[in-house]
Structures are given as C-alpha cells and as structure tokens.
Amino acid sequence: MNSQTREVSIVINPRETGFVRLDLTEVFGNGHPVVLEIGSGKGRFLITSAMERPQVNFIGIEKSLHYHRLISERVLKRHLTNVRLINHDAFAVMRDMLPTASVSELHVYFPDPWPRKREQKRRIIRPEALAEMRRVLIDGGSGIYVTDHREYFEAAAPVIAEYFRSEPRIPTADEPPRTNYEAKYRAEGREIYEVRFWK
C-alpha cells in the first residue's frame, strides 16, 4: 500500500495501541497547531471548527461510545482529514497520551457537573486535570470552559485561576452557540458562564 492509497484512521484507540505518548505530527501528517476538545458530545464545535479552520488539527476526546460513534460518522461523511477522535476518559488521555506543549487551544463545553458532593472529584475541572491541561498547552496557548451550572462555575473559576491567567465572563446573547448543549440551554433562557484562560 503506498501513501496515496493508505487509509488514515480518524480514530485513535488506546485499547489497541496502548496508552502511549502520541507524536501528533505523525498522527496528523503535518505540524499544524492542535486544538483539543474534551467531551465533544455530538461534535458540533469540533466539526464546525474543523471545517472552518482546515489548517488547524482537532482532537475530540469523548467518553461515551454512543457519541464517539456519532461524531466519527459525521467526520467521515464530511471527509475531514484534520480531526482525530479518542473514546476514553479525557484525564487519562491527557496524562498518558498527549505530549507536553502539544496543544494550542483547549475547549471544554458543558462538562458533566457532578453536583453531588461525593462525586465532585470526577469533575474535569479539578486540580490534577488542570495540571495536565497546563502541561499539554503550549506557552501562549489558551483555553475555554463553559457551563450552565452556577455552582460548578463558582467552584471551578478559582481553581482555573491557580493554574492559568484567567477571566470569567458571561457570553452575550448575540454570540452564536458553539455546541448543542449551548444552543439548547440558551433557547431555554438559562444563564451561561464561561472562563477563558491563558498559559
């Protein structure tokens, strides 16, 4: 099989490859900047962004197999070559698979809020996960965390500020929704909270 006929898989499956550190230039076949999305859901942000920014590479980590398969189908249907998908817990993927200083932007939209006290250790905005986010981001890289859950926002904003220069903000009504959950929650009139951060 030569390079022209070789099928590039858009899925990186750590259950097959092992949890090994990835060489992202090799993975994408180029050295373009990499955007990481954690918890891509149905993939609206990932797919829209990958279509709008063909000179940028996108990695979507999604824990749910159902959503992972849905995004895979949508990416394949659009013949997007700048997207890779990983179906696993984002913390473990960052810790074990992503190289230091390999990601330019990090996006986290409406992560599960785990409202019960004893489950809050599962939140993706927690110290050990933020340490990994800081490690994988390049100097000058940026991130964005968006939620409709006020208590999660109030708990997360100071933790983010310990790891990054950060700015909490409320998106304005004229800003278009980036994801399915944002569209749904905005239509319901829910308040949306956001933290932007920079390394």
Ligand SMILES: C[S@@+](CC[C@H](N)C(=O)[O-])C[C@H]1O[C@@H](n2cnc3c(N)ncnc32)[C@H](O)[C@@H]1O
């Ligand atoms: C509330 S949904 C939001 C989906 C999408 N970001 C949106 O805004 O429409 C949260 C998503 O994050 C995924 N998720 C939750 N915890 C995760 C983790 N630790 N690693 C990867 N994905 C995770 C869930 O499976 C779910 O699809």
